[in-house]
Amino acid sequence: MRTFDELVTEAETADVAGWDFGWLDGRATEERPPWGYARLLAERLGGVRSALDIDTGGGEVVAEAQVLPPRMVVTEGRPPNAERARALLGPRGVQVVESDGGPLPFADRSFELVTARHPVRPDWDEIHRVLAPGGHYFAQHVGPSSAFELIEFFLGPLPETRGDRHPDREVEEAERAGLVVESLRTARCRMEFHDVGAVVWILRKCVWWVPDFTVARYAGKLRELDELLRGGEPFVAHSTRHLIDARR
Numbered sequence: 001m002r003t004f005d006e007l008v009t010e011a012e013t014a015d016v017a018g019w020d021f022g023w024l025d026g027r028a029t030e031e032r033p034p035w036g037y038a039r040l041l042a043e044r045l046g047g048v049r050s051a052l053d054i055d056t057g058g059g060e061v062v063a064e065a066q067v068l069p070p071r072m073v074v075t076e077g078r079p080p081n082a083e084r085a086r087a088l089l090g091p092r093g094v095q096v097v098e099s100d101g102g103p104l105p106f107a108d109r110s111f112e113l114v115t116a117r118h119p120v121r122p123d124w125d126e127i128h129r130v131l132a133p134g135g136h137y138f139a140q141h142v143g144p145s146s147a148f149e150l151i152e153f154f155l156g157p158l159p160e161t162r163g164d165r166h167p168d169r170e171v172e173e174a175e176r177a178g179l180v181v182e183s184l185r186t187a188r189c190r191m192e193f194h195d196v197g198a199v200v201w202i203l204r205k206c207v208w209w210v211p212d213f214t215v216a217r218y219a220g221k222l223r224e225l226d227e228l229l230r231g232g233e234p235f236v237a238h239s240t241r242h243l244i245d246a247r248r
Helices: 006-012 037-043 078-093 124-130 146-155 167-176 195-205 219-229
Strands: 028-030 050-054 070-076 095-098 111-117 131-142 180-193 235-247
Touching: 006 050, 006 195, 037 095, 037 111, 037 131, 070 078, 078 095, 095 195, 111 124, 124 131, 124 167, 131 167, 146 235, 167 180, 167 235, 180 195, 180 219, 195 219
Parallel strands: 050 070, 050 111, 070 095, 111 131
Antiparallel strands: 028 180, 131 235, 180 235
16 A cells, blocks of 8 residues: 555646546445436436526536436536536536525425436425426435544434434424425445545545645544554445435
């Protein structure tokens, strides 16, 4: 294995825009939920005439669909991601809208389908508002305590936030906004990190995991983690996901 400094320097300078995780190939793995969200999303997109994808990242998941509806719109709040989404989806006629998480900039009842893969925070009232009657919200959300083994390695115990993003609570919020939740599936998936560079890179990309993360600030914990990983065993964490289908 390369030195600590080599691994960290490489990860500090690597591109983290968009939602492509190919940089981690051979260095970290994450088990996928059993339902295959990208495939299911593609099926849904091929069956409607208008759709909105919220918090699209670099547009990578939408781009996997072979057929897009005549009106396809995506939103993204981070400018580097939005730029990447324009490059990827613009040639296919997709409108990319930069949105900072406030009210969705669309008229009432604008879309037959609203989707999201790992939205920052679903605004159920806004989702209900922009859905056409009979339209569906179909999404894969991050669940409670996701990656907390890694997050708490750096931040210490966080019992007050372990229940955030609970699927039962999200169902209640969706129904309170006027949606009918037709199905909900949950999964807990194993994650493995094999070198400290993989951890630096993921913490730069998923900035909400350790919000004040810098290599300098957490140098001691990173060196501690590097020593553990050099023992030959990966650092194991678990992601949680839920698949939700709700109808207006």
